[in-house]
Amino acid sequence: MGLALCPTSTAMGDWRALEQVKHYGGRIEKTIHPLAPFGFRAVIRDSEGNRVALHSMVMN
Template identity: 55%
Template sequence: MNAINWFELFVSDFERARRFYGQALATTLETVDSMGGRMAMFPCDPESGVGGCLSDSMEQQPGAGGTRVYLNVEGQLDAVLERVPAAGGEIVQSRMAIAPHGFIAVIKDSEGNVVGLHSMS
């Protein structure tokens, strides 16, 4: 069983946030309309049971100080960190070893959310 099965990053400018994560992670986030607003889905492996999205919700606001999620960027940590500033974000904590569990970094996205990145290499 995974400790996490779903996460939502709340955004104030949906398209800006979708572009940020698409550019920083070098991926495409599929947009889905939901009952609470729009969602941009992060790529996930259905067998893992873990997924997440950007959420354009009137009930929630983005920003630092809340829950921190760590996105799996396996083998791509340095490449993602290189793309973050050009995508409109900033690096809060550069690559740091957390032996024996690999490496992490922390970024601030285009919406002000503080998000962790994790890779074993």
């Protein structure tokens, strides 16, 4: 069985949250990648093992 993925939006391409992932005990599972035509996302795993997708319609 796969694990659920909780999506959240970033503020118009503000990807600074990725810089904080390791500091708070998480890890980046997938770096920023396109979801054409739906924008961009990155997938992280937080310190408790939850998968979270960060999404934005713009890259930067």
